[in-house]
Amino acid sequence: MKVNADLLEKYHHNQCTLEERIVVEDWLLSNEVEELQFHTEKDKNLIKQSIWKEVTTATADETPTVKLKPASYYMWKGAVAATLFFTVLGSAFYYFKDNGEKTVEFVAFHNKSALKVNHISSSEYNLAIGPETSAEINEHSGVIDLTGSILISPKKDMELKFDGAENKIRLKKGQTYIILNSKSGNHGLIIVNEKNLINLPPVIQKKLIQEFDI
C-alpha cells in the first residue's frame, strides 16, 4: 500500500482501517522519507522525540479512536498533469504537539521549485508556499524563520512571531495575508493583507500575482 494524498486525507478524518493507519504512521515516522528538510541533526532528533512521545501516548491508551489531534499533510501541485513528472519539488513535514489550546502545526517546509507553488491545508489555516521558499519554526520560541513568500488564510485568529519582527503578528480568521521575507534581498519582512496588495511596489505585486495566481 502506498501513502498518497487520499490516504492521508482519510487518516486526517479518522477513516483509516487499522492496516492503513499503521502504514500511514510508519510512513510518517520512517527515516527513509528523502525530502524532509532539517537544518541540523539536533532539530531532527527533537522532532523525532516529540513525535514518538505523541505516538506512545496514543498507543498506550489502547482505545480504537486515534487520540492524536487531527493533522493533515498533503500538497497538490496545481492542476497541470505535467507536474506529476517533476521530481518532488517541495516537501512539507508536520508534527503536532498537544499543549492545550495552542497547536503548533509545522516544523519546516521547503519549496525548492523555481516556479511552482505548494498548497497545504490544515485545521488552522490554508497555506500556499511560493517558489524557492523555506520556513522553519523554532519549537521552543515559536519564532518562524521565513525566506521567500507565503500566502496564508487562517481558519481562526492566530498570532505568529517572525524572525526579524519585533512584535507578534495578529492574523484574522477569513482574511488572506501575504508574507514575504528576504535575508539577502532589499525588502525585509513584509506582511500585507491580500486586499492591500496594491500598497506594495508594482514589481513585487506583479510577481506575487503571477506566483500565487491571485
Added chain:
Amino acid sequence: MKKNIAKQLNIIFLLLGAMCFTACKNSSSLDQPQKYSLHLIDMDAREYIVTTDDLDAGLIKPEDITEALPDSVSRNIVVKDGFYYSLQRKSNILTKYALKTHRLTAVARLQLHDYGEENFIWLGKDTLLLSGLNHAYNKGKYYLINVGKMEILAQGLLPIEKPEGKFVSASIGFVEKRKDTLFVGYTFHPPMRDGNYTTSDTMYISRISYPEMKLIGVQKETRSTYPAGINTVQHNEFTDEHGDFYFMSCPGIAMGNRPDLPTAIFRIKANNTITDPHYFFNLSSSVIRNHAYGLWYVGQGKAIIRSERKDLYKGLSDHYSTPHFEFYLLDIANQKVIKKLDLPLDKGTRKDCILVNGDAVYIAVNSTTEGNYIWKYNLKTDELTKGLQLGGVSAFIVRLDQLSN
C-alpha cells in the same frame, strides 16, 4: 485553496451580475452625483467611497453613510462625471459603477482579455484610452473605450519595446496625447530573485501615431529611471497651460528601487518630441534630499510633490504605516523648490490625494497626531487651513477625486 478562490469568484460574479441586473432595471434611481469623491481605507483593509459637496468643513464617518466596498473594487479606479470605472484583475472585466443610496452599484460591464492596467488617459468626454500590459507583463496592450456605451472602439498591441536580455517585464509609467501622437513612457525589470526587485537604468519614451497606433520613434533617457507610475493609483505627470508635458521619475524603494538614481522631473516641451536636455529638476539633490512619489500641477506654474523621509521609516515593511510624507510646493518652470507646506506628516505609500479647484488646493492628510483632514491651501494668500474631517473608522484617505462639476 484554489477551490475556495474559485468559489469566492463565483460568488463575486453572481453578486456583480445581480448588482448589474438591479442597477440596469432601475438606473433612474441613481444618486445625483456630488462634487467630490473620497476613497478611504480602514485599519482592517476595508475600503469605502464617500462623496460630499463641501471639502471646507464638516465631519464624515464612512461607516455611518455606506458599507465597505466588495473585495473586487479597489482604489485603482478611474473617476469621471459621476461614474467610477474599475478593472477587476482576475476576470479582466471593466465595470462602470455609479452610487445608489451611497452604495457603489454596477451599471455596465465590458470584458477585456489578457490585460493588466498600468495607465489611463481621457481622449474625449466619453473616450478612455487604457494602456497596460499582458498578464506576462512583457507586451504593451491598449483598449480605446467609449464609456457612454461601454464598448470597445479599438484594441491591440501597443508598439513599445519589449524586455530583452536580463529584463523580463515592463512598467508603463505615462501616456500623453498630443494631436496625432501618443508619448508612452516605460522601463524594464529583471526577474525578482531572492527578494530583490529592481529596474533598468534606462527609461524609454515611444512615440506612436494616433489613431493608427504605429511606432514613430523611441527615445532612451538615462538621467534617471522608472518614469511616473500606475496613474490609476497616483499621478506623477501633467501638462501645463503651455502644453508642456512634465513627468517625474520614481526610482525610490516604493517604485523602481534604484535609490542610487535621483527622483527628478523631466519635460517634453509642447513644440518638441523628446525630453528637454536642458531641463532636469533633480529633487533628490535639492533641499528635499529624498525620493518622492506623487506629482500634481496646481496651476500658475506651480506643482506639489509628496516626498518621503528616509530617516523616519525603516524599510518597505513600514513605508505604508509610518507617517513620513511631506508636501513641497515647486516652481516648475524654474526648477526651484518654493517651500515645504506646513502640514503634519502624512502616511500611506502612494495616494492620489490632491485636488485643485481655482485658487484652492485640497490636500488629504492622514496624521497620527492631528487626525485625518482635507487641508486647503490657498495659492493666492498662501494660507493653509483645516477643512473636512474624516472620522470613524477612516485610517487612510487614498483618493480625492472630482466626481462631478
